[in-house]
Amino acid sequence: MMAKFLPLLVIAVVLFVVLNLAAGLIWVERRLLALWQDRYGPNRVGPFGLGQIVADSIKLFTKEDWIPPFADKPVFVLAPAIVVATALISFAVVPFAPGFVIADLNVGILFLLAMSSLGVYSVVLAGWSSNNKYSLLGGIRASAQMMSYEVFMGLALLGVVILAGSFRLTDIVEAQRGMWFVIPQFLGFILFLIAGVAETRRLPFDLAEAESELIAGFHSEYSGMKFGMFFVGEYIGVILISATIALLFFGGWLGPVLPPAFWFGAKTMFFICLFILFRAGLPRPRFDQLMSWGWKVLLPLALINLLVTGAVVLARR
Amino acid sequence: MLSLVRSLWEVFRHAFARRVTVQYPEQKAYLSPRYRGRIVLTRDPDGGERCVACNLCAVACPVDCISLQATEDEHGRRYPEFFRINFSRCIFCGFCEEACPTYAIQLTPDTEMGEYKRKNLVYEKEDLMIDGPGKYPDYNFWRVAGVAIGGKDKGQAEKELVPVDTHSLLP
Numbered sequence: 492m493m494a495k496f497l498p499l500l501v502i503a504v505v506l507f508v509v510l511n512l513a514a515g516l517i518w519v520e521r522r523l524l525a526l527w528q529d530r531y532g533p534n535r536v537g538p539f540g541l542g543q544i545v546a547d548s549i550k551l552f553t554k555e556d557w558i559p560p561f562a563d564k565p566v567f568v569l570a571p572a573i574v575v576a577t578a579l580i581s582f583a584v585v586p587f588a589p590g591f592v593i594a595d596l597n598v599g600i601l602f603l604l605a606m607s608s609l610g611v612y613s614v615v616l617a618g619w620s621s622n623n624k625y626s627l628l629g630g631i632r633a634s635a636q637m638m639s640y641e642v643f644m645g646l647a648l649l650g651v652v653i654l655a656g657s658f659r660l661t662d663i664v665e666a667q668r669g670m671w672f673v674i675p676q677f678l679g680f681i682l683f684l685i686a687g688v689a690e691t692r693r694l695p696f697d698l699a700e701a702e703s704e705l706i707a708g709f710h711s712e713y714s715g716m717k718f719g720m721f722f723v724g725e726y727i728g729v730i731l732i733s734a735t736i737a738l739l740f741f742g743g744w745l746g747p748v749l750p751p752a753f754w755f756g757a758k759t760m761f762f763i764c765l766f767i768l769f770r771a772g773l774p775r776p777r778f779d780q781l782m783s784w785g786w787k788v789l790l791p792l793a794l795i796n797l798l799v800t801g802a803v804v805l806a807r808r
Numbered sequence: 809m810l811s812l813v814r815s816l817w818e819v820f821r822h823a824f825a826r827r828v829t830v831q832y833p834e835q836k837a838y839l840s841p842r843y844r845g846r847i848v849l850t851r852d853p854d855g856g857e858r859c860v861a862c863n864l865c866a867v868a869c870p871v872d873c874i875s876l877q878a879t880e881d882e883h884g885r886r887y888p889e890f891f892r893i894n895f896s897r898c899i900f901c902g903f904c905e906e907a908c909p910t911y912a913i914q915l916t917p918d919t920e921m922g923e924y925k926r927k928n929l930v931y932e933k934e935d936l937m938i939d940g941p942g943k944y945p946d947y948n949f950w951r952v953a954g955v956a957i958g959g960k961d962k963g964q965a966e967k968e969l970v971p972v973d974t975h976s977l978l979p
Binding site for chain 1: 815816820826827829831
């Protein structure tokens, strides 16, 4: 009986934590951006302005849910759901603590990469179905950017896989008992961080939205909770990439004294803050710069990293 | 690439910098005495009205938000029968203050005049009148002006000579 309900309980807890964290990030991001810009940010609603989360949600839910008459309706409605769904499904393989994981797949990393690739569909379909030039441009940019950055995102991870000898996320974390993989795989970590930012379409790689040139890019035509879904999906993506970095390069739940879930949460939070710092501090590159960087610099670096890692592991054997 | 890291570090250091926001309702920003805010009508040091209803402020006003009607009291002193400023039109340019020959109309460093009903922004004379002399504490127009009013004849103002009697032949 208990064994039957335990996975359901884990799913419920994971959903609760992830969705609440995604909503809370609205507040965290605004407060942190404000901190780095010498402002206060939302600090009026409730203690520390935490009520802002509730206020924002109520605002989004009560806004007019407008589908433009020229849009492709079914696709237009489906697109925001995909981004949230794929991002949430990815959490199925994320181990929060030893034993606390929904599905401990033996190809966990591949599953993560596959799900984040599917997330591209959301953006492309949103841009296409909106039937709007700016949205379409945003969608095209997103597809080009995410596909090219996905290539070396996977390659950057392979170094970790070689060192751990497994695709399973729990094995990878356990393999870091002696040393976090960020030390032997520092280049891989940097590459994955860059690819991860591009993958979540966060600043400085938010060329799909680029409000100063494409208005809001792929979600120009979205309003109300459909827009909110893109927002939540983006935040879940940020949490996911941060959690992945923590798992693959910083020893996941491993840490002294305190409970494993705390270490995992703390490391994830650190990278979420780093994502927000990127937004606060970095300018957006031009699109051709972004693409040539991806293909001409980062991809060869990822390949070299993979080759060197493989050679070292082979030579040591 | 290194410059990106440097700018990230620079931004991060701002976490420990002083925040520039003024938490408005609790803390108030300093407004200088010459700030152009709510308009008031001031009084003489004696407590009499300074405004002589010359209409210069109404003429100077670029948005025509000042309306007044001149009248005279039993001593021959001109004063406004009504004086009305529509603050929903006022742009706080301060031209009325510059135009005023008697320092009666003055702008104050007060900006908190929010209202829920627009018509409440139309200030009547009793809303505009204050009890003090404003920015010019010693100035009294009727004491320095060479106009005869009840209780003060020609030549009795400050620094004013007695008028020359043109009908007399004496030197």
